[in-house]
Amino acid sequence: MASATSDTGRRRVVGIVVALAVVAVAIGIGLLTAQRGRPPSSAQPPVTSLVPMTSSPTPSGSRATLPPLPSPTPSVLPTETETTEAGQTPVEPPVTVPPDTVPAQPGTTVPAPPAPFPPSLRGQDLTLIPDAARVVALTFDAGANAAGLPKILSALAAKGVPGTFFLTGNWAETNPAGVGQIVAAGHQVGNHSMTHPAFTSLSDALIAQQVRGAEQAISAAGADPRPFFRFPYGERDTRTIAAVNDLGYVAVRWTVDTLGWKGTSGGISTQMVTDRTLTALTPGEIVLMHIGSNPDDGSTLDADALPQIIDRITAAGYGFVTLDRLLGR
Template structure:
C-alpha cells in the first residue's frame, strides 16, 4: 500500500476547492437566469443613484401622489377656526309671477256722479235745506249760530279754513260736540284759478291736516274761496278726494250794515231762493268795518220761515246718502 505524501494532499485539497468555486458560480448563473425581470437592488446607504448617460429612461410604475385635500363640512376645525363650508352650485330659483290683484280699484269717497261739479243744490228733489257757514275771518258769530241751531234742533255744515281751525281749536270742538258737520275751505282762502295744481294740493291738504289736528274731519266736502273755480280746479280737488259744494243763495250778510245789508235783507234772500235741496251760504265772522254779525242775528227767523214752508234741514252728508 502506497503512502500519501504531503504534496499529494495539498494538490487534492486545491482541486476540491476549485471544483467548489466552479459549482458555486454555475449555481449563481442558473439563479440569475431564472429571474430575468428582477431589478437591481438599491444602494444600501439610501442615497439616490444617478443613471448613466447611456441608460434608458425609467418610467415609474406607481401613480403620482394625490394633491393635498381641503377641509370639508365633515371635518372638525381647530379651536378658534371657522368651518370651511363647501361651495355648492344651486340651480336658479325663478321668481314667481305676482298674482293678479283681485282688489277693486280705488274709488272716490263720494258718488262718481258728483265729479266735475260744483254743486248748487242737493240732488234728489227732497224738500230739505242745507244751512252752511263759512269761517275764514273771526268767530264772532259762532256763539249765536250754535245757540240758534241748538234751540231749533237744526244741523249745520261749517266750512273752515285751516287758519281758522288753528286759531280757534275750541270753536272746532264746540261745532263737533254739537253734532254739526265740518268741511274744507282751503288753508288761507286764496283764489284757486290762479294756483298751479301743486299749490292747490297744499291748500286743500294743509287745511285738512289743520282741521284734523283740531279734532274734526273735513273730507269729502270742499268750498272754493270766493266761489272762484273752473274745470281744472274742480278736477284737482276731486283728485284729492273732495267734492266741490257751492251754494244756491248767498245771504250777503258778510257785507254788514255798512254795505247796505240788514237782517231782513238776509232773510228775504234765503226765502227767495227756497227750493228742494237749497244750499244756503252764510258767514260766521263779523264784518271787519262795522262788526255786525247779520247772518247769526237772522238765523232764528230764517229757520222758522223755512219750516213754515214745509221744509226740513240736513247736513251735506245727504249727498252721500247719509
C-alpha cells in the same frame, strides 16, 4: 503557528461585525414596514369633500357629517312664486306700504287717504243737493273771526238743526276750541282752503298746498273736512274743480248767498238775510252764511237772522240736512 492563529481571530471578529450589521439592517427594515402600516401620530391632513361640513370642526380621525335637512315650517314657507335654495331659510316677500300710511316725520302731519264720493259728483260745483226732497242744507263759512259762532251754535242746538261748516286752515289754527265745539255738537265740517286765495290764479301745485294745508290744520284741531270743499270767493273753473276732485274732494257752491257778510254798513239787515233765504227756497237748497263779523261795523247778521230763518223754513214744510246727503247718507 502564531501567525495562523492571529489570522483566524481576525476572521472571527469580522464575521461577528458582519452578522451584527445584518441583524441591524433587518431590524431597521422591520421597523420601517411597521411604521408605514399605521397613521402617524401627527394630525391628519385636511379632507376635501364636496359635501358641506357642519359648523363645528370635525374631530381628528372621525368622518365628516352632513348638515341636518331643514324641517318644513308652514309659517315661514315662501309665498306666491318665491323659491329658496335647499338648506336656506325662506325669505318673506316684501310688504308694500301704501304711501298714505307711511309714518309722518316728527312734527308733521300726514292726512288720511282721500274720502270717496260718488263719481257722478266729479266735475261739478254743486248749487243744489241733487234729487233731494223738501230739505235745506245750512252752511257756514269761517275765514275771518269767530264772532258769530256762539249765536249760531246756540240757535242750531235750540232748534235741533244740523249745519255744515266750511273752515279755512288759518281759522282752524286760530280757533281750535271753536272747531271742537262744532264737532262736539255733531255738525259737518268742510274744507275752505288754507288762506282763502282765488283758486283760478293758482297752479295745480299751489292748489294742492292750499287744500292739503287746510286738511292738516283742521285735522289737527280735531275735525275731518273730507270730502267737501268750497272755493274761496266762489271762483272756480273746469281745471280747478278737477284739481280738488283729484285731491279727494267734491266742490260745493250754494243756491243762495244771504249777503249777511256785507253787514249793516253794506245796506243789509237781518230781515233781508231771512227774505233772501226764503225767496230761494227749493228742495235741496244750499244756503251760504258766514261766522265772522263784518270788519267795518262788527255786525253778525247771519247769526242774528238764523233763528228766524229756521222757523220760517220749518213752517214751509222743509227739514234740514248736512251735506252728507250728497253721499247718500
